[in-house]
Amino acid sequence: MLIIGIAGGTGSGKTTVVNKILASFPAGEVAVIPQDYYYKDSSHIPPEERSKINFDEPNAIEWTLLVEQLQQLREGRPIEMPTYSYLTCTRQKETVHVEPCDVVIVEGILVLTDPVMRQMMDVKCFVDADPDDRLIRVIARDCIERGRTPQMVIDRYEGVLKPMHNMYIEPSKRYADLIIPQGGTNAVAIGLLTDYIDGRLRRNHDNDEPEL
Numbered sequence: 001m002l003i004i005g006i007a008g009g010t011g012s013g014k015t016t017v018v019n020k021i022l023a024s025f026p027a028g029e030v031a032v033i034p035q036d037y038y039y040k041d042s043s044h045i046p047p048e049e050r051s052k053i054n055f056d057e058p059n060a061i062e063w064t065l066l067v068e069q070l071q072q073l074r075e076g077r078p079i080e081m082p083t084y085s086y087l088t089c090t091r092q093k094e095t096v097h098v099e100p101c102d103v104v105i106v107e108g109i110l111v112l113t114d115p116v117m118r119q120m121m122d123v124k125c126f127v128d129a130d131p132d133d134r135l136i137r138v139i140a141r142d143c144i145e146r147g148r149t150p151q152m153v154i155d156r157y158e159g160v161l162k163p164m165h166n167m168y169i170e171p172s173k174r175y176a177d178l179i180i181p182q183g184g185t186n187a188v189a190i191g192l193l194t195d196y197i198d199g200r201l202r203r204n205h206d207n208d209e210p211e212l
Contacts, residue, residue: 001074002103002200003120004193007112007172008127009165010056011137013183017127017190018107024194029201031073031101035108038066039084041091050089056164058113066106067116069098074120076100086146102201109165112172122200125193126176129183131162 008014022030040062042050054060069079080095111117112124135157142148148156173179180189 001100002122002197002204003070003074004103004105004123004125004197005111005117005121006105006107006125006127007109007169007176008180008183009129009131009134009169010109010161011134011141012127012129013137013180013185014107014109014127016184017125017180017193018105020184020190021105021194021197025103025197028099029101030103030105030197031098033066033070033081033098033104033106035061035066035106035111036086037082037084037096038062039091043090045089047088053089054160054164056109056160056168058110058168061108061110061114063114063117067120070104070106070117070120073098073100073104102204103197109169110172112175113168118175123178123193123196124176125178125180126173127180127183128173129181133183 006014006018018032022032038061039055040060042053045053065082069081072079078097078099081098083092083094083096084090085092106117106121112126118124135154138157138161139150139153142153143150178189178193180186180193184190
């Protein structure tokens, strides 16, 4: 199994990169594990306090569960991936069944910050984008998907997203094997990554074939 980590700042285009990779392979050959699904449950915190949670620091993630489930997939065992709601800031009762497959992509802003995660990855990628472009995408996304006003998004960007990006996310770029500038619009970089994955899969399949 090939494990690929795809990190980058909020709004950098990680999801677009992942979707373009998925579109290049048959269904069921690539699984995606979003880091966001592994945020620690906050149901014990009063609702009015949950909006103050810092989702952009490594401590917000339940890394032990993410590592454990990745190891289960690597060992050929299926997992029940947790789900998380940004609207309530709580882990949901529903889970997502994930079967072992040839390629697993772990995607999220902080996936290159954890040393244990980095050791498990065969390829580490960082999706880079101009800060202004990222802010525009975050405003559009959060207003539509998370019920926030533009001013709320800007205040959170200045108070949390930007300092956490500079403290944790940007420094993790140095661990990347491949940096993808311009996010999902960089067809050349995405093509190189896709070709690498395809080459590794072909070699693995060739090695699995019985000798005549």
